[in-house]
Amino acid sequence: MEYKIVLMYHDVVNELHPKSGFQKVGALQYTLNSRVFFEQVTRFNGDYIVFSFDDGGESFYTVIAPILEHNNQKGIFFISSKYIGTEYFLTKEQIKELDKRGHLIASHSHTHPLIISELSYNEIVNEWKTSKTLLEEIVGHEVTVASVPGGAVSKDVIKAAAEVGIKTLYTSEPTTEVRIEYGIEVIGRFTVSKDTTMEFFDKIVSDKNYRVQLQKRYKRLLLVKKFLGSNYNRFKQLVLKLRG
Template sequence: MSVVLMYHDIVTTTDKSSGFQNKNAFQYKVEESAFEEQIKALRGKDLVFTFDDGGESFYTKAASILEKYGVRGLFFISTKYIDTPGFLTTEQVKVLADKGHIIGSHSHSHPEIFTKLSKEEVREEWRKSYEILKDILEEKDLPMSIPNGYASKIIMEEAIKCGFSDIYTSQPTTKTKLFQKHNVIGRYVVHDNMTTEDVLRIVNSKGCRLKMALKWHFLNVVKGVLGESYETIKAHVLYH
């Protein structure tokens, strides 16, 4: 039973230019020194470190800190932004894979609300992304993570049809489920206000994980009622 953590960009207080630049994204950008403290405290534990979006900090900050402590990460990339300012370059994606990190997809364009897309649009997101990563990495066994936690049967089904293997969600759980013979793996999000103790608690305390799971289930109900204003209150409920 591994605990899978979900990070995004690793930044400094003066430079948060890596990855998406919107209000929702900033709450997930973890400060470099806090990140290193967390990795130091967590090494040796049964953990998986995952990273979403594809910001250049995967290469410039996250990977080197992980490597310093003998850890490897799982980096999910929104492929449309490769080689654009603030995001990984094609070369950096290759180097990360060469250093033993695992690369996966985080869709092509990172749709704000994935469940609003038609089945064809969902398929295009996964198809384009799979092709791009397959070409860069010469690798067919690629995992994926779903943007903004909008998991649905169609989204998972289309990703599998396009060739993806494991499915990573934003549901805080340590139980791996199966969907059409593919692993569906839950994750616990780490955000910018968390202390090392907070992160350690997720890993060490079943009670803490249960609390996060209950909040998540509650938010899923709210998500259906509130629609687009959901993102704004999500952070408040999850982290306070």
């Protein structure tokens, strides 16, 4: 296949490790059970599928890496550096070991701002720079890959990433297209939540029209988000609460 499908996960838990990452209502929606994840990795194991994980929860080390390695896969692990070593997040030693085991350690900003695109340009530069520097200190080599927290991408978010030396920036736009902006690669990803079905995977892998539909829907949602601004997040919390 000439393109890659990058999947975006967050945490994967099991009975031994039931908690990982941000323990918020919104985040739990993206926490998968390890049996479900195992099934997805074994079924969609191939060169054209990339498994990526956001935030830096300790399940990257305790649950996810062992499952990927069992299937001869490597992960891209995006880490919000402020939370390293805190409860339910990866420790420095775990990050170092994941890097040594061949996984890609990447940045997911420093503080994981709610809407990074709403920060000032200098604040965005600092988010990328701080996180890149801290991760480089841990792994002992350059870190040039990042993903946008909350998917809140903007021209400034890309430009600031390029300015501090990020070469590849992953977003949450469901697309296989790779764009070049400010001299760096901008790559879309397909979100996997705990409600994601096998049919969804089959379709995103095999059905180009379905992917185009998803991308259109995503763009419409972005417009709504922009229009509602910070009210959108309150609205989303409310919807999630109502769903239980």
